[in-house]
Amino acid sequence: MTGPDTAARDGSSAETPWPVRTVARKIADWIHRLGTVWVEGQVTQLTARPGTQTAFLTLRDPAADVSMSVTCPMGLMRSIEPPLREGASVVVHAKPTFYFGRGALSLRADEIRAVGVGELLARIERLRRLLAAEGMFAPERKRKIPFLPKGIGLITGRASAAERDVLVNARARWPSANFRVLNTAVQGVQAVPEIVRALTTLDRDPAIEVIVIARGGGSVEDLLPFSDETLCREVAAVRTPVVSAIGHEPDTPLLDHVADLRCSTPTDAGKRIVPDVKEEATRVRQMRDRGRRALHGWVDTQRRLLDQLRSRPVLADPLGPIDRRADEVMVQKERGRREILAHLTREQTALTAARARLTALGPAATLDRGYAVVQFSDPEGNLHVLRSVSEVNDGSVVRIRVADGAVSATVRTPGEED
CATH class of the missing domain: 1.10.287 (Helix Hairpins)
Known part of the structure; x- marks a missing residue:
């Protein structure tokens, strides 16, 4: 960390600061001691005016938002075959240079080599193997495209044939298809950051259920943004299913492998993201007819069963x-x-x-025949049937019951004459 003591040792302090020219000269001296380097990047701006001795271009890192200015002799620029154009990938041999008057850092190139198609394809293949090893191409991570998405996001070039092909074919199949179109660059150095921003915007929209990235055909260099590692990782990270519709049938950028659905052309994408209303109407009619036949068959079967039941004797x-x-x-x-x-x-x-x-056996019948029942009272006044003369004394009162009533009598002991 730089402090007052360090500044004092370097010859500057708050009391004795360096002027801007001194700082610029020291920075220039340090940078000019650096050696030459080989730098790879994409050409974003190219200025080569006739009559000038120096050409200016801006070299950008396609994987990051970093760029540097590059200058080179006009003769070097004219010697490159085929001529450089914006978006081309190049390898530059240059020496860092600090321009004292402007305080700007740039690279002074003495050799520029365009990256050939073979090298581009080799780099894409290396990236493909890397992403495949991370599982980004695995079928199990692919998300299913909705049968009828309520909202469709479309990322494509402005007023491009790809945009027209997707919209026309999709609405021909399903006229009420709802699209949200975001136009971006589809080639060159701005393509990747603009597509990533559009992808993030559509992924945050709750009404969008599928995102289509479409572009027409082109050379390997034109389709290079769709094999960019940053874009591939962003597509793998979004929650919304992504459909890739890049170029023609032979074109297979890395985006085709990462996307949830790969379509050979934008026209094919328009046909596969929505169902065909005519086919669905035909299918509905067929299912309705099948259901009607099934229902009629069931009713007929139940009617025959009912007739059989009614024909039985118990029901007839x-x-x-x-x-x-x-x-x-x-x-x-x-x-x-x-x-x-x-x-x-x-x-x-x-x-x-x-x-x-x-x-016949009862006492009443016996009494009717002339018999009587004699009863006496014990000292306590209870009546008892007289069964022996020894049970009463002379003068005792007895009760005599006959058939039609009862009378009382006094006991008298009979004499000899009696």
């Missing part, structure tokens, strides 16, 4: 069994009544016989 004449059972009930009722009357008659006869026997 439902009152017949009841009538027969009613006759049986009446017969059993009459039989029961007769049995009860016979039983009552037998019991009544037995009761009459028992009553006659009881009457």
Whole structure:
């Protein structure tokens, strides 16, 4: 950390500060001692005016938002075949240079090499193997595209054929398809950051259920942004399913492997993100007809079963069994009544016989025949049947009961004459 003591040792302090020119000169001296370096990047701005001796270009890192200015002799720029253009990938041999007057740092190039297609393809292949090893191409991480998304996000170039192909084909299949279109650069140095921003915006929109990234055909260099590592990782990280529709059938940028659905062309994407209203209407009619036939078949089966049940005797004449059972009930009722009357008659006869026997054996019948019952009272006044003359004394009062009543009498002991 730089402090007052360090500044004092370097010859500057708050009391004796360095002027700007001194600082600029020291920085220039330090930078000019650096050696040359090989730098790789994408050309974003290119200025080569006729009549000038120096060409200016800006070199950008495609994987980060970092750029540097590069100058080179105009003769070097004219010697490059094919001529450089913006968006081209190059390797530059240059020496860092600090411009004293402007206080700006740049690279002074003495050799510029355009990166060939073979090298680009080799780098893409290395990145493909890296992403595959991380599992970004695995089928199990692919998300299913909604059958009928309520909102469709489209990222494509402004007024491009790809945009027209997606919109026309999708709305031809489903006229009420709802699109939110974000136009971005689809080639060059600004393509990746603009596509990433649009992707983030659509992923945050709750109405968007699928995102389509579309671009027409082009060379390997034109489609290079769609094999960019930053874009591939962003597509893998979003929550919304992503459809890749880049170039033509032979074109397979890395985005095709990372996306949840790969379409060969933008036209193919327009056909696959929404169902065909005619096909769905036909399918609905077929299902309705199938359901009608199934329902009619079930009704017919149940009707035949019902007819079979109704043809059975128990259902053909439902009152017949009841009538027969009613006759049986009446017969059993009459039989029961007769049995009860016979039983009552037998019991009544037995009761009459028992009553006659009881009457014949009872004391009343005996009294009717002239017999009497003599009773005496004990000292306590209780009546007892007199069974022996020894139970009463002379002068005792006894009660004599005959058939039609009772009389009292006094006991007298009979004499000899009696």
